[in-house]
Amino acid sequence: MRRIERGAIPLQARRELYKRQNAATSQELARDEWNKYRRSVKSKTVVDALKSAVGVRQRCLYCCDSRSADVDHFVPIAIDFTKAFRWANFIWVCPECNRRKGKRFPLDPSGAPLIIDPTRVDPWDHLILDTTTGLLAPRFLDDDFDAMGEATLDVLSCINFESVTEGRKRVVRRYYEAIDRVLEASGPKAFAALAREVEEDEYGVSGWFALREGASEDKFIQLRESYPNCWRTFVRLALRN
Template sequence: MRKINREAVGLDRRIELHKRAAKVSSYTEARVEWKRYRATVGAKALIGCLERMAGSRKRCVYCCDSRSSDIDHFKPVALDYRVAFQWKNFILICPECNRFKGSKFDLSDTGDPLLINPTEIDPWDHLIIDVETGVIAPRFSGGDFDLRGDYTLQVIAPINDEATVEGRRRTAEKYLELASLAAIEGDSKNARRAFKKAVRYDEFGLASWFAFREGSLEADFRQLRDNCPPLWRRFCVLACKQSLNSLGN
């Protein structure tokens, strides 16, 4: 999973969504109106905005392996028809993740969604990764697993699909190799270029894991930080830009 930032939509798009929402008063009406809306020019513009949010390769924000092509209502319309035309409720994900998600939407004791919304929450606040295997797991604290992390992994099973895990593992391995070499070679032009390329083509959002999370404690990255502070700072800047969704767009 990876954090993405929601773009603002223009006034004309917001007005159109508001008008559509005003027409519906039931789940059935919402489904009919949504189908009509999807065929409009305005919907195509909205999809374009969601695609920009997903990045140039339009990878699914959940599994990060498949191409995003489905507009998902984060809070299912089946549970609340009023969210059918709310911009903040739209997210672009792949068909497989969408199929697994369906209308699953459990709430915590405080009424907050247990499913991670990557447009509002940094998934790494609730998840961890084993860089040797590429497997993602919920954080463990206070004697129990993180509720959001645990629930999200149960619902969106493709996150730990075998092929997805392998891609994530290879990406982590690439970062560790670069850190190991750069710690020895220093802040060279080639090292900077290699890190920039790795972050640009990192479709799993692992740069921020290695820069700001437990990944920074890996031996290769500790060595990089200690032996080559300028290059470490450059990598952290790249990771920050990636988390802000400014690379690859």
């Protein structure tokens, strides 16, 4: 799971969503209207905008491993049909994550969503990464686990499937190797190779190492102390990733 910027859609596409939402006066009508919309060419602008936001390889915004192929209503139609055509409610995800989430949408006592919306929230605010195993876990706050992290991993358990954790471990290894090259050889090529790893990081791991607990690992401390300019570039790129 990684943070992304949603971006905007053209005015004409917004008008079409508004018109469809006005016709969706019940849960059943909203579902029927949505199915018609997704089969129509008019949905292409919205889908293309979602695809553009997640990058060339089209990684799922939830698991970051599988290829995205469909629109998930972050707030499901079954929970609130008035959000069926809200641009801010669309998440571009893989079929596995879409199926597992389905109608499951836990809320806190105030009625706020407990699942992390990566277009609104930085997942690292609620999750931690075990760089040895590639597993994500909820943060521990005072005397209990972070409620959003816990609920997200419960509903979207595929985030910690072996195939996904192996992908995270692979990205972590590539960062370690790139930093070793910087520490051993220095120079523009080594710096550029590290920057390329950040740009190609589709799991959001750069944010863990640049801005969270990962920054306290020995390799990253050495990078920060020995090559402060390179470190600042690394952080800047992580913020944009």
